[in-house]
Amino acid sequence: MSEPALAERDRPRSPTGDTLTMVRRSVRLSSRNLEAMLTSVMLPAMIMLLFVYLFGGAIETGTAYLTYVLPGVLILCMGFVSAQTAVSVTQDMEEGIIDRFRSMDVSGAAVLGGHVAASAVRNTVATVILLLIAVLIGFRPTAGPVEWLGAIGTLLLFVLAMSWLAAAFGLLARTPEGANGFAFFVMFLPYPSSAFVPIETMPGWLHGFARNQPVTPVIETLRGLLTGTPIGNSAWLAAGWCAGLVLVSTVLAAVLFRRRTA
Amino acid sequence: MAVDLAIEVAGLEKSFGAVSVLSGVDLTVRRGSVFALLGPNGSGKTTTVRILATLSRADAGVARVAGLDVVHDRHRVRRRISLTGQYAAIDGLQTGEENLRMMAWLCGLRGRQASERAGELLDRFGLADAGRRRVKTYSGGMRRRLDLAASLVGRPSVIFLDEPTTGLDVRSRQAMWEVVTDLAGSGVTVFLTTQYLEEADRLADRVAVLDGGRVIAEGTSAELKARVAGYLLDLTAVDATAFGELVRAAGGRAASTDPAALNLGVTTDGTAPDVRALLGELDPAGERIGHFTIRTATLDDVFITLTGHAAEPGHTRPTEETVHV
Numbered sequence: 001m002s003e004p005a006l007a008e009r010d011r012p013r014s015p016t017g018d019t020l021t022m023v024r025r026s027v028r029l030s031s032r033n034l035e036a037m038l039t040s041v042m043l044p045a046m047i048m049l050l051f052v053y054l055f056g057g058a059i060e061t062g063t064a065y066l067t068y069v070l071p072g073v074l075i076l077c078m079g080f081v082s083a084q085t086a087v088s089v090t091q092d093m094e095e096g097i098i099d100r101f102r103s104m105d106v107s108g109a110a111v112l113g114g115h116v117a118a119s120a121v122r123n124t125v126a127t128v129i130l131l132l133i134a135v136l137i138g139f140r141p142t143a144g145p146v147e148w149l150g151a152i153g154t155l156l157l158f159v160l161a162m163s164w165l166a167a168a169f170g171l172l173a174r175t176p177e178g179a180n181g182f183a184f185f186v187m188f189l190p191y192p193s194s195a196f197v198p199i200e201t202m203p204g205w206l207h208g209f210a211r212n213q214p215v216t217p218v219i220e221t222l223r224g225l226l227t228g229t230p231i232g233n234s235a236w237l238a239a240g241w242c243a244g245l246v247l248v249s250t251v252l253a254a255v256l257f258r259r260r261t262a
Numbered sequence: 263m264a265v266d267l268a269i270e271v272a273g274l275e276k277s278f279g280a281v282s283v284l285s286g287v288d289l290t291v292r293r294g295s296v297f298a299l300l301g302p303n304g305s306g307k308t309t310t311v312r313i314l315a316t317l318s319r320a321d322a323g324v325a326r327v328a329g330l331d332v333v334h335d336r337h338r339v340r341r342r343i344s345l346t347g348q349y350a351a352i353d354g355l356q357t358g359e360e361n362l363r364m365m366a367w368l369c370g371l372r373g374r375q376a377s378e379r380a381g382e383l384l385d386r387f388g389l390a391d392a393g394r395r396r397v398k399t400y401s402g403g404m405r406r407r408l409d410l411a412a413s414l415v416g417r418p419s420v421i422f423l424d425e426p427t428t429g430l431d432v433r434s435r436q437a438m439w440e441v442v443t444d445l446a447g448s449g450v451t452v453f454l455t456t457q458y459l460e461e462a463d464r465l466a467d468r469v470a471v472l473d474g475g476r477v478i479a480e481g482t483s484a485e486l487k488a489r490v491a492g493y494l495l496d497l498t499a500v501d502a503t504a505f506g507e508l509v510r511a512a513g514g515r516a517a518s519t520d521p522a523a524l525n526l527g528v529t530t531d532g533t534a535p536d537v538r539a540l541l542g543e544l545d546p547a548g549e550r551i552g553h554f555t556i557r558t559a560t561l562d563d564v565f566i567t568l569t570g571h572a573a574e575p576g577h578t579r580p581t582e583e584t585v586h587v
Binding site for chain 2: 103
């Protein structure tokens with residue numbers, strides 16, 4: 001084996017190149033994990049159908065229930081799909097491949113960034129499918145091009161927040177099964193929010209939490225953009241929550257990664 | 263610093279909480295040689311490799327790999343080494359070729375170059391036919407070979423193999439040994455850990471025995487074996503009483519005892535007069551010894567002599583010839 005010139009070996013690494021390689025890897029792994037992908041899309045779709053056809057008749061929201069519930073179902077779906085990031089990260093940490101990457105001088109940011117990017121790709125696929133089903137069963141958004149762009153931006157920000165949070169959780173968990181627990185937490189979060197029923201119909205003690213938890217402003221923003229309900233200051237709150245979550249999660253992930261690999 | 267050293271380690275210490283794993287490890291490995299770190303589970307082998315491969319930091323001591331400090335120059339060290347751990351670090355959901363191409367990209371190769379390097383290594387490791395199959399369909403031996411191939415993509419000059427054959431069947435182990443022997447011939451430095459004495463004996467130019475976080479012996483395997491004596495006379499007693507009498511008679515010359523098997527190993531120079539004298543001395547009436555074997559000392563014997571315990575419970579010693587008397 002010929003030894004490459006030392007100058008070539010010590011050439012500064014390309015962090016972008018490594019990140020792109022990691023993105024390709026994670027997207028490929030995601031696309032080949034069909035069961036996870038199917039569950040991620042099927043489950044929210046079933047929940048949407050369940051709410052629209054079984055509970056929807058009994059819930060008074062002032063509009064067609066499908067119109068009311070769709071943003072909540074989208075958020076539920078994205079939370080669930082993003083949460084898979086935790087499982088992928090835990091698998092990498094536990095299966096020794098992280099040692100190989102580190103011994104090749106690939107940064108933790110590139111590895112985790114790859115998983116988050118793959119999460120965004122999965123979320124895009126899931127959202128498109130979910131929206132198609134919604135349109136098939138009668139969802140008619142009123143959004144124009146600007147509103148659609150706003151909606152896509154909101155969803156993307158939420159996906160980034162949830163995926164980075166999941167990545168940090170994946171660094172905390174010791175087994176993929178444990179990491180899966182994050183999905184349950186995320187699945188539960190939209191219920192005590194304005195996702196499925198108006199907050200006013202909930203018991204008084206729950207109002208404070210339901211109004212002020214991060215999912216509610218995200219859903220209100222989406223609902224406003226897609227179906228024309230008033231948004232108020234929800235957009236700013238949503239952006240603030242998501243940006244804050246991204247910031248906290250990435251810092252947390254960096255600290256945890258360093259600790260896990262010390 | 264001597265130029266021809268690939269690895270230099272001095273006074274390495276590492277604790278995890280209150281548990282001290284390494285308590286002052288010193289090692290040197292010549293460039294282009296195969297070095298085996300031999301020790302039982304929990305002796306600190308993996309911790310040593312992780313420190314040398316820049317994955318973990320020592321609490322005290324200095325380690326240089328390829329002439330570079332593993333802490334201050336870790337990024338440069340990483341361009342010169344590869345690490346293959348106990349568990350295959352490859353993606354089951356990617357094909358063998360995709361895994362290798364990914365490693366090639368991470369090593370800075372692009373496009374055709376990356377594909378060619380992947381193809382070259384698949385050929386070299388006998389995986390050309392399996393290259394387009396997902397790795398999760400591979401056998402354990404194929405996975406290890408691919409794992410090793412992946413570690414060679416960047417043409418490292420120092421290769422760390424942490425227990426490369428643990429859990430492999432006999433045939434895969436043989437295949438892995440051939441690969442390591444080939445690597446050694448190509449001029450790279452191989453640092454491997456093993457709990458198999460036979461493996462260290464077969465592959466390594468030099469062997470260090472690690473026990474309780476310390477190197478307790480170091481040398482060529484011939485040198486280590488010489489510390490026990492060239493040959494062992496293995497005696498099997500006729501019954502438990504006779505076994506007890508044999509152990510008493512042998513005293514300090516007993517290199518190993520196995521009461522369950524009524525077996526006793528006594529050091530000898532292997533010459534007929536010495537063996538005859540030993541037999542006469544230990545069993546004057548000719549009624550204690552059932553049969554005996556003369557064999558060359560193995561690293562097992564060295565290990566037991568040095569540490570006072572076996573390297574690996576249940577590891578069977580190769581017997582050469584059994585003579586009935």
